[in-house]
Amino acid sequence: MENYIEDIKLRFDVKDIVSRRDNLSFITCEKEKTIALITHMKNNLGFTHFVLLTAVDWIEDGLFQLTYILNNPNAKIDIAVRTMISRENSEMESAHKLWQQVATYQRELREMFGINFPDSPGVTDNFILEGWDDIPPYRRDFDTKKYAEETYFPRPGRETNDPAEYMKKKLS
């Protein structure tokens, strides 16, 4: 693992290097260099297997965090590459040319977080939310409860009790 990290540090300006396990490390790279970094990892360092691409909404900082987890099947190690992108007009260069299945992840992130990946095949197609007309639901400012209350009807006959009021009534 150390050799790979050293190699990456020589070529790229990465920070926040965290070793989570012997076979799993996290590194953070700036947005513009991220695709170049994972290309290097795939082509030159043996990280040929793409594990997943996911996002986290850091709403307080106005950022989305993208995480690409790559696997080196020979060395049996994973390196996760993180990059932070602006939450406003969020957009990231597509990685589908490295692994075509990335397009599916990017399509999901566009639907659930509203992050765009221009040129990614079918990126604007519905993923699972057919006919969605609200803000992307994985954004933290999406109010799940409010949406559920407005969208679905309650089951008839449901009743609940507020513990404090119920106890006051029962015990007074």
Place this chain on the structure above:
Amino acid sequence: MAIRDILTPFTAWKKVFREPVTVKDPLNDRPGAERYRGFHKNDLTACIGCGSCEAICENEAIDLVPVEGIETKSGDSGLRPLVDYGRCCWCALCVDVCTTGSLNLTNEYTWVTEDPEDFRFIPGAENKPWDKLEAGWKKPEPNYEFYSLKREAMEELHPGDRDKSFIEIVKGYSKEQAEAEADRCVECGICIATCPANMGIPEYIKAVRNDDIEEGFKILYETNPLPEICGRICTHKCETVCSVGHRGEPLSIRWLKRYIADQVESSEYKRILGTDGIENNGKKVAVIGSGPAGLSAAHYLSLMGYKITIYEQYAHAGGMMRYGIPEYRLPYDQIDKDVNYILSLGVDIHYNTQIGKDISLADLKEKYDAVFAGTGLHLGRSTRIPGTEHENVYQAIDLLNKITDGKEIHVAEKIVVIGGGNVAMDITRSLTRLQNQKYGKVQMIATALESEKSLPADVEEVVEAREEMAIVNPGWGPKSIEIKDGKITGLHVVKCLSIFDEEGRFNPQFDENNTNFFEADMIVESIGQGMDISYISGDIKDSLKFDPRGRVTVNEYFQSDAPWLFIGGDIIQGPDVIHGIANGHKAAYGIDNFLNQNK
């Protein structure tokens, strides 16, 4: 139709004896992973129905419903979660927030039934096949908590800095500490029913968290007009049932109340509470005694427009809060802060005026439209063991009264206090301070019938008494006071085995072979107080009913059989401050109803 279409189905027959390539009934023996999130199980005996699971559920999949056989009692709503599996998304937030740890998810994820209603059930109450499963999602321990299990520590004067003076011990929370403490509250409201005054505890804690002191202050005054006092010395029964206390330390509810009251200047009270210019309704009510019950009644009646006159036997207001509780626990200026606001509502107070001596109850009946009496328990009870007639045997309540008044009291070098309640700890700790001032050392033993575990005093009182070098040696029954050459030499005690008999009556049993002798030249008795209601006499007394303990019988609004006379506080219920406050509040409504009926 071609001939092939007719024959093709029969060609399948040739495969009938082949080994199948599919797995038969693949749902058998396919358990979920160890931490799979499947159906809930709930330990109904550990669950207290706090509703945190319902509150956190984003899908509103949980309702709180009564369950047969589970009673509503202090600290347990008697409700239990009912899960609608049509809505549950198996996120397990309900498990992660559960205050008692009773709710878990099993790794069972398959269940077949034809009736969709079967997918709404009360986990733990319906004997599901997975109820005994160990595997499944449990809250990961440790360090995975939605709220801190530890209290914000309260700063206190170090024993060495407090054992010679009556300076207040508890320093109070800073803004940061108070907000951090308030942040631990899950807002379940289990505490409310246990508070005799039913204070809006979760709401005022929320106000602290939101740094909205004025809102919090208004909530306090809805049910309690003595927040500075209660914020310091309330018996805080609420904290004993706090749901967070099941797995961690309960919320410091009392200190948060004090924090709110401490932040508000006296000059701001009327503006915040909107009590400037209350219109008088022309009716007059007399209040006997300015303890918590009397002050509470005076406060709430004043808000309704009644003209209140309080009659107080001592030179200052506060009753037992001033004359019983030492200054290091409740400084007098804090009592004054609460009292002065109530007086500022237009309440008159006559000090040094005793009913039955300076003015009769019958006179009050003539002068006022109604009377509220909250005269408290000011008579010390004696053990009546041999030797109690000696001049150096004192009643705790008399000594505490004199200390408040600044009068000099006898302080011997070696003192034994008999009693294990809060008043016993108050006099023990007051006298250790005075011993320290006078002799530079403490020789103090506090003994009680009760064993260490069942001492009626608050735990922190006992701990702090010991920190101040008093010896607390419980589990002994006083036998006799030894007197030699006219001087007390000590107290003979025998081991107490039990206090109450099987029917719960006071009937202490002793081991006469296990005796002890505590050296002393002064004995203080603090085994409880009695009431003096001799001011209720003559025709008025004859018109009332009394219970076997000599207390006047009152209805739920503390109204006696003499309809104009309302009675509350320690002489009816308690004894403690918060019951007095609750009684006074309720009686205020009772008086208002009574006087409006007579319109």
